[in-house]
Amino acid sequence: MLHVQGLVKVYDGRRVVEDVSFALQPGTVTAFLGPNGAGKSTTLRMVCGLTRPTAGTATIAGRRFAQWPNPGHVAGVLLDAAAVHPGRTGRHHLVSGAKLLRLPASRADQVLAQVGLSDAANRRIGKYSLGMRQRLGLAHALLADPPVLILDEPINGLDPEGIRSTRQLLRGYAQRGGTVLLSSHVLSEVDQTADRIVMIGHGRVVADGPLASFAGPARTVVRTNDVPKLGTALQRAGLDVRQTGPDALSVAAPTERVSEIAFAAQVRVLGLAEEQQNLEELFFRLTGGPR
Ligand SMILES: Nc1ncnc2c1ncn2[C@@H]1O[C@H](COP(=O)(O)OP(=O)(O)OP(=O)(O)O)[C@@H](O)[C@H]1O
Structure with a gap:
């Protein structure tokens, strides 16, 4: 067209x-x-x-x-x-x-x-x-x-x-x-x-x-009152885990998978959300950065 x-x-x-x-x-x-x-x-x-x-x-x-x-x-x-x-x-x-x-x-x-x-x-x-x-x-x-x-x-x-x-x-x-x-x-x-x-x-x-x-793999932000325990359980499952706040982790997995692992590890989850894809970063990388 x-x-x-x-x-x-x-x-x-x-x-x-x-x-x-x-x-x-x-x-x-x-x-x-x-x-x-x-x-x-x-x-x-x-x-x-x-x-x-x-x-x-x-x-x-x-x-x-x-x-x-x-x-x-x-x-x-x-x-x-x-x-x-x-x-x-x-x-x-x-x-x-x-x-x-x-x-x-x-x-x-x-x-x-x-x-x-x-x-x-x-x-x-x-x-x-x-x-x-x-x-x-x-x-x-x-x-x-x-x-x-x-x-x-x-x-x-x-x-x-x-x-x-x-x-x-x-x-x-x-x-x-x-x-x-x-x-x-x-x-x-x-x-x-x-x-x-x-x-x-x-x-x-x-x-x-x-x-x-252009979007990277899905990531989840999970909030918990036991960051070390949940972090270890997620890492044991082979997932990339980064701590993003005192009670928050960013995990390279869909929300359902994170929820399953937390349940199995008997860790309390305070919040679970899909992470916003940071397309802006990709954009700057591909375009050579802001002028
Ligand atoms: N009439 C013109 N004469 C000379 N240079 C021009 C003219 N119009 C645009 N330019 C230059 O061409 C380049 C591209 O401008 P353009 O406005 O197309 O960019 P843009 O991607 O739409 O930016 P913006 O998001 O700021 O609108 C700029 O460096 C601008 O200064």
Whole structure:
């Protein structure tokens, strides 16, 4: 559905995007990840025809984005949430967008409801928070219910509720066959949303694959009132064990296995939880560290 082939961008003799290629299938959410300045926005701008590539091509449904007679019906784009008229209301902004796309004004209200902005529809955009502007930008991208969404840092500035509802919205959109490409420089923002990650560092793709393939083996954090006894039992079972607090151990095993061993050793467990995968570390290793 979206094909990027050998994209290169040179600014003032500097290669800021170097031979970036990937192809996205319908029904998927792909996170385009990289630290600040890695070349994400430049790549997305080339995909959307806003920046001319030095080399390479990007096509959506077989054509360059700008070659489509009605590009907004093919891909919804959110590149810069700040690029909206602050004196307009959210609703006015979306009604204008709907008109340009030859859609009924009622579409504005539908997408406002979809992103949870109905209550703020008649307030001026200048009074919106960053998170509200992000939601408005997402609403604009959704206007024509296009098959593809291209979103630059859509989670940035959202509160926890905004993050949760945006995740749900994007997952639901992909489940209905949509193709989503969203960029982020914070891995934890997208690890519950994306099926696949494409990581970019210094303009180059450094990793590309299903998110699960980058996650290390499952680890469990277990809290107990007898760290030495449980630690010994877990080590005897051949597991990698690290003490992470006065009453806490991190164990390279799923929670069920840790629970079984603790039960067999007759050690009281105060808490048991899956450890958050530290994908951030992997990210920095692959991209050569933050700039
Ligand atoms: N119009 C331009 N002229 C010259 N250099 C540019 C231009 N646009 C971007 N760059 C440079 O290209 C590099 C990549 O920038 P880009 O905005 O694509 O990175 P990014 O991964 O999106 O970063 P961020 O997460 O900060 O948005 C940076 O070094 C930036 O300074």
